[in-house]
Amino acid sequence: MDISSVYVSQLLPKAERFIPGQRSCKGCGKALATRIASKAISDMLVIHAGIYASTLPVCPSRTYDPYETESLLQHAYEAMHVQTASALQRAGAKLSAQPKPVIVINRHVFQHEYLALSSLFATEHHALYLCLDNEHYLNEFVARTGPLPLVVNEVRHPVSEADIRLLIHEKNSPPCSDDTFSYIATACPSFPFDLIEKVRKGLSCNGNAFILVLAPCPTGWIFPPRFTKQVGRAAVQTGYFPLYEKTQGKLQITQQLEKLFPLHQYLSLQRRFFTVPATIISQLQDAITHYYNDLVRQSQERF
Amino acid sequence: MKQGNPYSCNNNDLSFDTVLPVPPATATNEIWRFERPVWNTDICVRCGACFLICPDAAIFKKNNGYFEADLNRCKGCGLCVRECWTGALSLEQTAQRPPWLAKNF
Numbered sequence: 476m477d478i479s480s481v482y483v484s485q486l487l488p489k490a491e492r493f494i495p496g497q498r499s500c501k502g503c504g505k506a507l508a509t510r511i512a513s514k515a516i517s518d519m520l521v522i523h524a525g526i527y528a529s530t531l532p533v534c535p536s537r538t539y540d541p542y543e544t545e546s547l548l549q550h551a552y553e554a555m556h557v558q559t560a561s562a563l564q565r566a567g568a569k570l571s572a573q574p575k576p577v578i579v580i581n582r583h584v585f586q587h588e589y590l591a592l593s594s595l596f597a598t599e600h601h602a603l604y605l606c607l608d609n610e611h612y613l614n615e616f617v618a619r620t621g622p623l624p625l626v627v628n629e630v631r632h633p634v635s636e637a638d639i640r641l642l643i644h645e646k647n648s649p650p651c652s653d654d655t656f657s658y659i660a661t662a663c664p665s666f667p668f669d670l671i672e673k674v675r676k677g678l679s680c681n682g683n684a685f686i687l688v689l690a691p692c693p694t695g696w697i698f699p700p701r702f703t704k705q706v707g708r709a710a711v712q713t714g715y716f717p718l719y720e721k722t723q724g725k726l727q728i729t730q731q732l733e734k735l736f737p738l739h740q741y742l743s744l745q746r747r748f749f750t751v752p753a754t755i756i757s758q759l760q761d762a763i764t765h766y767y768n769d770l771v772r773q774s775q776e777r778f
Numbered sequence: 779m780k781q782g783n784p785y786s787c788n789n790n791d792l793s794f795d796t797v798l799p800v801p802p803a804t805a806t807n808e809i810w811r812f813e814r815p816v817w818n819t820d821i822c823v824r825c826g827a828c829f830l831i832c833p834d835a836a837i838f839k840k841n842n843g844y845f846e847a848d849l850n851r852c853k854g855c856g857l858c859v860r861e862c863w864t865g866a867l868s869l870e871q872t873a874q875r876p877p878w879l880a881k882n883f
Contacts, residue, residue, distance in 0.1 A: 484826030493835055501810060502855035507833035667830060693855075699883045701856030704831060 483668065487514050502700025504690035504707065505607045508664040509579060512605060512688070515674040516577050575601050575678060582608040582687075586650055596655050596683055603677040603684040604656075606649070609692040613747070616642060620751050636758050643762040647716060649685050653724055657682030660720035660729075663689045665707030669729055673720060680722070689716045697746035709741040714767040719774070726773045735767060807834065811854035812876070813869040815847050822866035828858035 499506040662670040677684030718730035836851035
């Protein structure tokens with residue numbers, strides 16, 4: 476067989492622990508991200524009930540049942556315990572056997588239930604945490620940039636430059652200290668091989684691993700479903716969601732950008748940003764440039 | 779495949795080459811779909827890009843190496859059509875487009 480007739484998509488493993496036909500929206504970024512990540516996961520997958528078993532008509536990253544977290548924790552503990560016990564039984568484990576379980580969770584749940592989940596991080600059993608982010612927090616941000624409705628009697632502070640810088644800084648990093656996880660990375664399903672590589676690295680590292688995955692949401696972000704991959708690519712290429720990985724505190728940017736594309740290319744694809752004034756957009760652009768330059772400087776530091 | 783529930787967490791014999799059985803389609807995604815992808819096998823080079831990008835895992839490989847969408851799973855999102863770099867994929871209308879849907883969606 477001629478080597479040039481093999482395409483990279485065909486070299487990926489056929490097995491994927493992804494059951495088709497779930498109740499996600501058309502072109503759902505979360506479903507796409509989970510499916511691509513499952514190409515690298517062979518043994519165990521603990522999925523937050525909100526994605527696959529939800530009976531709500533709306534994506535559970537906007538609304539979720541707090542009591543579900545209890546069952547998630549219970550499943551996660553069981554999964555970790557069982558995995559470790561079975562790993563001990565298998566003395567001559569195959570090289571393809573997965574060393575640790577994977578926990579897939581929405582960012583909305585991750586942030587709200589962080590206190591409960593932090594008990595998981597402290598256990599001796601390690602796991603890979605895949606955090607799917609469809610930017611639910613930006614709904615409030617976009618609402619703050621607009622005028623108050625007439626009938627609402629409240630004080631709303633306008634968005635300041637410091638708020639924007641804080642938002643951009645907090646958005647692209649996990650909501651915890653660097654010591655909690657030995658491997659931290661950001662990934663996007665628009666760059667599928669990068670995502671698969673990071674999942675494999677997260678599984679093989681010692682200690683807990685955290686991967687923040689951007690999940691473009693056609694329903695929430697209001698764009699045609701066929702543009703999911705394009706929106707993800709624009710997010711990375713404009714510097715809005717840079718792809719990097721941190722191993723033991725050493726940062727490396729995995730998707731190097733020679734120059735950042737203008738932010739307008741990303742914002743114009745989604746209707747949710749159409750009401751944001753131009754002054755805020757220019758402040759966003761400055762904050763993104765500042766953040767990306769900061770990342771580049773951190774990656775070039777040697778210690 | 780080991781006997782028992784194939785979705786159990788203790789299936790330690792699962793290797794990369796084993797493919798999980800897909801449950802039968804008791805409910806279809808037909809209500810979502812008003813367009814479906816159609817492959818032009820004269821142009822298709824069987825690269826598998828459409829197979830990888832489908833968020834519903836609706837595209838499967840046939841025996842002759844070309845791909846097809848399982849209409850029980852396909853929601854007609856059009857991601858595969860945009861992903862195809864040879865232009866072998868196109869969307870064919872199967873149902874009336876909802877009148878409330880904007881023209882460019």
